[in-house]
Amino acid sequence: MAMKSKHQRLVLAVIAIIAVIGAGLLAASALKDEAAYFYAPNDVKVKGVEPGKAIRLGGMVVGGSIKKQADGVTIAFDVTDGKATVPARFTGIAPDLFKENSGVVAEGSFDDKGVFIANNLLAKHDERYMPRELEGLEYNATTHQMSSERQMKAEQQQ
Amino acid sequence: MHAYANPARFLGLARPITPWLFWGGLLLLITGALCGLFLSPADYLQGESVRILYVHVPSAWLGMGGWVGISIAALMQMVWRHPLAGVAGRAIAVPGALFTALCLVTGSIWGRPTWGTWWEWDGRMTSMLVLLFLYFGYIALARASAADGRGIGDNGGISRVTAIFALVGAVNLPIINRSVVWWNSLHQGPSITVRGSSIDGSILWPLGLTLLGFSLWFGAIVLMRMRAILAENKIEARLARMARDGE
Numbered sequence: 001m002a003m004k005s006k007h008q009r010l011v012l013a014v015i016a017i018i019a020v021i022g023a024g025l026l027a028a029s030a031l032k033d034e035a036a037y038f039y040a041p042n043d044v045k046v047k048g049v050e051p052g053k054a055i056r057l058g059g060m061v062v063g064g065s066i067k068k069q070a071d072g073v074t075i076a077f078d079v080t081d082g083k084a085t086v087p088a089r090f091t092g093i094a095p096d097l098f099k100e101n102s103g104v105v106a107e108g109s110f111d112d113k114g115v116f117i118a119n120n121l122l123a124k125h126d127e128r129y130m131p132r133e134l135e136g137l138e139y140n141a142t143t144h145q146m147s148s149e150r151q152m153k154a155e156q157q158q
Numbered sequence: 159m160h161a162y163a164n165p166a167r168f169l170g171l172a173r174p175i176t177p178w179l180f181w182g183g184l185l186l187l188i189t190g191a192l193c194g195l196f197l198s199p200a201d202y203l204q205g206e207s208v209r210i211l212y213v214h215v216p217s218a219w220l221g222m223g224g225w226v227g228i229s230i231a232a233l234m235q236m237v238w239r240h241p242l243a244g245v246a247g248r249a250i251a252v253p254g255a256l257f258t259a260l261c262l263v264t265g266s267i268w269g270r271p272t273w274g275t276w277w278e279w280d281g282r283m284t285s286m287l288v289l290l291f292l293y294f295g296y297i298a299l300a301r302a303s304a305a306d307g308r309g310i311g312d313n314g315g316i317s318r319v320t321a322i323f324a325l326v327g328a329v330n331l332p333i334i335n336r337s338v339v340w341w342n343s344l345h346q347g348p349s350i351t352v353r354g355s356s357i358d359g360s361i362l363w364p365l366g367l368t369l370l371g372f373s374l375w376f377g378a379i380v381l382m383r384m385r386a387i388l389a390e391n392k393i394e395a396r397l398a399r400m401a402r403d404g405e
Contacts, residue, residue, distance in 0.1 A: 010237045017233075017325055024329030028340065036342040037280035058342055095274035097203060105273075105344055122273045127349040129208060130358035131199035 038105050042083040051110045057086065058105040058124060066100055079104060079116070088116040097123030165388050168242060172381045179378035187216075187371025194364035201361065210268045212364055216372035217261035221289060222331055224254025224376070228296065229328040232321035242384070244315030247324060248300045249383035253376055255293035262286060273344060281337035282345035285330060292327040299323055 028035075038058035039049065049055055062078040062085060069076060074091040077100075088106055098104060103124030108117045194212035201208035227250045235243035265283070266276050277283065303317030338347045349356045357365070 006238065013233060013236050013325075017328070020326055021329050021332070025332065028333050028336075032340060035281055035340075037278070037344055038342045040342060058344075097272060097274075099203075102203070122275055122278070122344060124344055125204065125272050125346050127346045127356045129201055129204075129211070129349060129356070129361045131360055132202045 040081040040084075041079055041086040042081050044086060044110075045084040049110055051112050051114075054107070054109050056105055056107050057088065057116050057118070058103070059086075061098070061100050061102055061104050063100045079106065086116055087114070088118055090118040090121055092119075092121075094121050095123045097125070099123075102126075165242065169385060169388065172385060176378050176381045176385075179374045179381065183371045183374030183376075183378060185371070187368050187375060190364045190367025190369075190371055193367065198361050198364050204272050207268055207271050208361065210264050211361075212368045214261060214264040214268060215365055216369045217257045217264060218286070219369060220372055220376050221254060221258030221261050221286070222334060223373075224250050224257065225289065225292070225324075225328060225331060227380075228254065228324045232324035235315070235321045236318065236325075241315065244300075244304070244321075245384050245387050246380070247296075247316060247321070248304060248387055249380045251293060251297045251300060252383065253379045255290060255297065257372075257376070258286065258290045258293060262290065275344075278344050280343040280345055281341040282334065282343050285334040285337050289330055289334060292330060296320065296324055296327065 036043075038056035039047075041057070041059050044057070057079055059079040059081040062080050065076075065078040067076045068074070069089075071091075074089060075094065076087065076089050079086050079088050088108075090106065090108075098121055103126055105122040105124050106116060106118035107120040107122075111117050191212055194209055198209070200206050228247045231243045231247040231250070234240040235247070262283075265286075269278075270276050299320040300316045303320050304315065337343060338345050355362060
């Protein structure tokens, strides 16, 4: 009899745990967009964000897009997520890690012309960790392999 | 498992293992930390601040691993009524909370130079802070129920409500793990996945040492705390008996 009640408790506990975790995960997945820390440029394009609404915009800084304005303290740059690109402007001191082809999260709002006016910039780090000697190597997100551009070109030609 | 339900048998096993875990873990984590400080290279983007990884990652691992341990103990208490389960849960809670706090603090120190902010309410950081609060809740419940004897047995067990709280709190663990995948977050995505590691080998290997070192050390602390709780209960039981006999 002792064995039976023990089994009963095990089954009950397992059902309860599955139910609670299921409920938690459902709630978390329902939060999906609400809990997002930032909008990607494509989210802005698809959903539309009204001008003046305070949001965070996150993505990669497009290579060659950072341009210093005439006043010397304002920078203009483009943010992309690979699907859409949004022009942005920031006045102030950018963090050291704010670079082209690197992640950024900008806090601010869109103006009437669709330019994102940032009042704060955060640099976003990606999941790569590597020594300086490997900088410039191309990272393949699907294979997790590093290879130089030369290697990649050689592979393409083959 | 019930072979170790007898505290005397458990103590007979825990006593000789503890020093091995303690000194072995300490040796590994100091070696790993020194290698991480002096032998591994700086990161191409973060520079020297990457080295906080060697404390931050083991802390996150043990903060979450601690709650896994508490949940397993809670399950063993609920289903098998294992007399040491409550003691194990109480013993894990404090170092688990400590490592969770250490994870948040080291992350914050790393975030300032890397992201440009001490704290942001993104999914990963918020869910990790929730884990710390869960630990505080568990510690308070366990202390209260162990003190007024509502726990099972006379081994310093905890109440059933505390165990249920531990199991429900486990919901937060997959949320912490997936937070950087489900939601756009400031925290970077997972570096080490089943497909491999995007951390270069020269930066990765000291992390293995500190991870193993901190884990062994955590085990030693848990065993020491379990022994302390059992000893404390023995003293209390003896004092109660003496008071009764003296009357």
